[in-house]
Amino acid sequence: MNINNVYFPTWEKDLDWGGNSGESTLARIPSYITHVTLSFLRPDLEGFDLNKDMNRLFYDGNIPLYKLKDEIFYCKKNGGNSRVVLASVGGEIAGNFDKVNYCNLVDSIIGLGLDGIDIDYEPNGVMTQTEDEVNRYCTIISSLRYEFDKRSKITGKKYLISCAPTGVGLFSKDKFEKNSNKYLDVISRLKGIVPIDEQGEELKIGVLGDDNILKQPNYFVGSLASVFNFDSAGKMLDVFLMVNKGNSLNDYQFIGQMVDIVFYQAYNIGSGNILSRIMCYEEHRELSDYFNSVKDGSGFIIGHGSHVGKEAWPHFSFTKKRMGYIYTYINKFGRNGDGASFWSYFSSVEDSSDYLPNYGMGYKKNYELFKHVSSLLDIEGVTD
Template sequence: MKQHLSVDDNILSSKKKLCNFVKNSTAAGLLFLTIFSSCKKSDVGNPQSGDQSLSNSKTQVNFERNTNPSLSKPITIGYYPSWTEGWLNEDGKSAFTTLPTAVTHVFFAFAKPNLKYVKGSYNISTANTGLECYQATEGGQMLKRAVGILKQRGITVILSLGGETYWRAPENFNDINYQQIKDFVDDIGFGGIDWDFEPNGSFSESGNAANVAYLTRFITESRKLMPKSAGYIIATAPVGSGAIGGLNNDDAASPFAYSKRNTVTGEPDTYLYSATDGTKSISLFGFSSTGAMIPVIKSAGDKLDIIAYQAYNIGAAPNRKLMYDSYAYYANIYGFQLAHGTHVPNEPWGPYFEHTPQFEADLAKYIHDGGSQSRAGKNDGIMIWNLALLSAKGTNYTGVTYLNVAKKVLNGQSTSAALANAFDYKNEVPVIPTDPTNPTNPTNPGTGGCGIAAYNAANPYPTPGTKVYYNSKIFKNKWYVNPNEVPEANQWGPWEFVENCAK
């Protein structure tokens, strides 16, 4: 998810210096800024003259609408690292399940792209799935319950595949079992998947032909098994400059084509590779990964529901709206929604850009108004890495706080009002469903008593601490309970008396 880069500001001060540096450098972490072909090309020169429209004039393709109701409102997406969730208490409360409803979608990170899962097993061990949460025997049932609680509270949890770590091994590219991914999604109750594709741990090579083909295949094959008509969400989280025209991938028809870079930015090519210059934005056209999503979108854009592009760790360019507008051009053609990726300060690279609360509010307003591509009312939104981070700037903002501000503005509040009430989500009291035995519909306690579901002899009870109502009493299980192991049947059995209960 993060791109760790270490670049000398002086090296990036001119194209000539950068090209010489690239030729001599062997540091893998610097590949993000390699512009191999650019070392052989001459500068274009002065900005182009004349007005060029930034409107979307391309014909819209036919695409299927997703039936998932969570996409019918502006989206606020936060990454939630699985390694921060260790245990789910008997009462169903944890930092994960009590997330405020300022968050509409969670990218639960990260699972292995080549995860191994047997349907019905609920085995979510790190060795099998890559997830690092709930590493107990009953961990799968805990995760199912947690995802079910959030779903009932109006928050859709999406399984994020890959990230920075899990794309470093060749088998993770080629040994992908899409049916097992779907089985895992179905068993746990995830709303869909997010392809967080960072080949070899960064975006520097994401635009080469092989990696374009990989991501296209991931999206296409998973969509075959998880159709829009059934409400499955398929998202991807590419590089922020992925829809801007670059040297390696371009689209002459786009108002953000490489040939239009000077007109779009009003800046000369002198700054094309000055990625750490906080006064210029033309550097967004100069990365090796610039344009990486253009061929993917043209091949599989109609199969996507959300592109949550990572508009961070991408240098100091001040005009971040350019990234939204460039993706918006294609969103109008192919029908997906957008979430502009932001980062709780500080970014790992540099940091060269700070996502301040004011920036977040202003960006949300720009998206609410539709940007240059007239997308008002299309329910685009904001993504953040990550919900658990605390700002290093002393603002007490977390990822949740940022999304709370964004959601208010995306839904029509003024930026000043949103910022003034940035922390009001702390007054929200999450209502946790009382039935832990049915996490896919946790608000239905059946015909039990005292808010506890009635014991059902046909059901197993895999999670210790699960309460049931039986014979005017409340019991909880001490360990895994098989079907037909009735409370009170055996004093040494799996059920422990809790209290009497008159309905």
């Protein structure tokens, strides 16, 4: 089944925590949302106790943890047998994960009835710029995998690890210059999806260094080459392909094989066009397929990350039409199981920037977009 994940910020107001069990906003998330990721757990949290308040584990929230556990239970129940609920650890506020208690993190995930953990390691808001940050990311993944697998031997349950790296984390300038034939193959497929009058911008490969020229208002969306102005470009490949050397995790040859789902952030990449965002998918799929070739079942599932509304920079607007291009491509040319991820469940769809195309956003409420993408991905449970 294809996936559609939403990040659920716990700091939002009016989450209806105070009502009867199963009546909270979390519990009532529509069934066509297959994955829900609660944000954000504290990396350095102390021991787990259901009688403590939520803000002892998360950065926000003032309800008791036993109440949160109830709402997680109903979120999974109301979402159907396939609903997955994770908790995301970190975020920009967590810095460089200087203090992490992996045992407490795993105990908390299991104690709350969650299915696993999502790693949102964002040192300096950019991710894996340096060798030290690459090594830290590897340590975070392998340490959590070790703790989860140790618990699995007792409970018999498989606990999931996902992560949310930057979308350009598998790209490098060197790979960009060598992959022209691959880009042309993807462009050929996209030409059957993107209208002719938009192909000049949305499918442009470009040249390195053209991003400053193309970041202009009035519907100039840039090129694939414009994403290489990021210090983290290419660095996640170093993380995922790091050879596993310890923690008694003999079933995993590479660090990337310890990860079950990658919700890569194919957003906040400036003026990157539709081609650049689809290439984020293709690069992740290629790596996941490689892991599967090494050992069947060791590749990760992919959730292509999009914003709701405008991009934070904001040089790109996530219109209904553009979401149609991206997720039609993934459904038509991608793998079974892959799909979408959104930041966030509560984001506004308003966009008054000069970068909004003339045809407009195309939807007025965020749930309209979630339903639209779920239908594009052939996810069950989409009703009017």
